[in-house]
Amino acid sequence: MPQPLATRAPAKINLTLHVLGRRADGYHDLESLVVFAGTGDDLWLVPGDKLALEVTGPTAPLAGSHADNLVMKAARLLAERVERLKVGTFHLTKRLPVAAGIGGGSSDAAAALRLLARLNGLPLSHPALREAARLTGADVPVCLEPRARMMRGAGEEVGPGLNLPRLFALLVNPRVPVETPTVFRALGLQPGQGLTAAAHPTPEASSPDALLAMLREARNDLEPPALKIQPLIGEALSLMRETDSCRLARMSGSGATVFGLYDDCEAAAKAARQIRHLKPDWWVKATSLR
Ligand SMILES: C[C@](O)(CO)[C@H](O)COP(=O)(O)OP(=O)(O)OC[C@H]1O[C@@H](n2ccc(N)nc2=O)[C@H](O)[C@@H]1O
Numbered sequence: 001m002p003q004p005l006a007t008r009a010p011a012k013i014n015l016t017l018h019v020l021g022r023r024a025d026g027y028h029d030l031e032s033l034v035v036f037a038g039t040g041d042d043l044w045l046v047p048g049d050k051l052a053l054e055v056t057g058p059t060a061p062l063a064g065s066h067a068d069n070l071v072m073k074a075a076r077l078l079a080e081r082v083e084r085l086k087v088g089t090f091h092l093t094k095r096l097p098v099a100a101g102i103g104g105g106s107s108d109a110a111a112a113l114r115l116l117a118r119l120n121g122l123p124l125s126h127p128a129l130r131e132a133a134r135l136t137g138a139d140v141p142v143c144l145e146p147r148a149r150m151m152r153g154a155g156e157e158v159g160p161g162l163n164l165p166r167l168f169a170l171l172v173n174p175r176v177p178v179e180t181p182t183v184f185r186a187l188g189l190q191p192g193q194g195l196t197a198a199a200h201p202t203p204e205a206s207s208p209d210a211l212l213a214m215l216r217e218a219r220n221d222l223e224p225p226a227l228k229i230q231p232l233i234g235e236a237l238s239l240m241r242e243t244d245s246c247r248l249a250r251m252s253g254s255g256a257t258v259f260g261l262y263d264d265c266e267a268a269a270k271a272a273r274q275i276r277h278l279k280p281d282w283w284v285k286a287t288s289l290r
């Protein structure tokens, strides 16, 4: 039996997300500070002759059919670009909420590409890998090497890794799916229409307080349209802002997951208890971000 290869697919959090306009191809130009959580899905690859996928875990039933799974899409796109690519059976343990603004499917797809790169001795900078990532979805390139970075364009421009201070966070999802295209559409921009918004502040790495001050100058432009589509996001934000010593609460990506930032892991864990008590059915996770 060949040795399985394993990797974590961490949740992606957009600490900021500025929409600069809508391109002629319909996609939106973004500027986003992206970080990754200590929580996520797990992916294994057992080398074998055929490409296959098994999905287990608490949110597996919500992740759609195997044929449409982004793990398979990414693997197929890579196999089309690399001759005699060694493949196998992926085993995905799905824990993250689905259609939640934390890039679950994108991070799984990027994890699949990392495992295939390892199995085939390909560097992560290999053009076929980069292209497979980009064609799988807008969030996949930034998830390929999961660490804090600025993401630009429609997601295809990924900046250098940033050494940000570790943040202590609470992630809350009211367990309602929110579809990304619906939220972008609700911005109401026409193809080719630009926005004249304030420039994105430069990510600040000198201390947690400096980073928080920078984050407060920025925003998530998808939050207002998402709140109209799914009012539970507003309720999640309000509950989070009422938890003891919450420093900042904001939505990630296109929602519905919201994150709160705290001074230490005890404060984040206490806030998790407060929200779980009020909303026992919601997904509530204290974690760190970097
Ligand atoms: C909102 C974010 O999660 C922020 O990181 C991403 O921009 C979305 O990334 P994603 O879910 O991987 O997006 P995709 O699956 O590639 O695209 C889904 C749909 O979202 C819209 N979309 C996505 C990315 C982007 N920059 N502009 C868009 O308008 C398009 O309608 C697209 O058809």
Ligand SMILES: Nc1ncnc2c1ncn2[C@@H]1O[C@H](COP(=O)(O)OP(=O)(O)OP(=O)(O)O)[C@@H](O)[C@H]1O
Pocket (backbone or CB within 6 Å): 062, 063, 064, 065, 068, 069, 070, 071, 097, 098, 099, 100, 101, 102, 103, 104, 105, 106, 108, 109, 139, 178, 180, 253, 254, 255
């Ligand atoms: N491995 C996967 N995990 C979750 N969803 C998947 C996966 N593969 C395909 N999907 C499909 O992708 C859609 C988006 O799910 P996902 O959890 O990636 O959204 P998201 O968290 O909003 O992502 P993003 O933040 O990148 O917009 C779902 O409708 C789901 O059926």
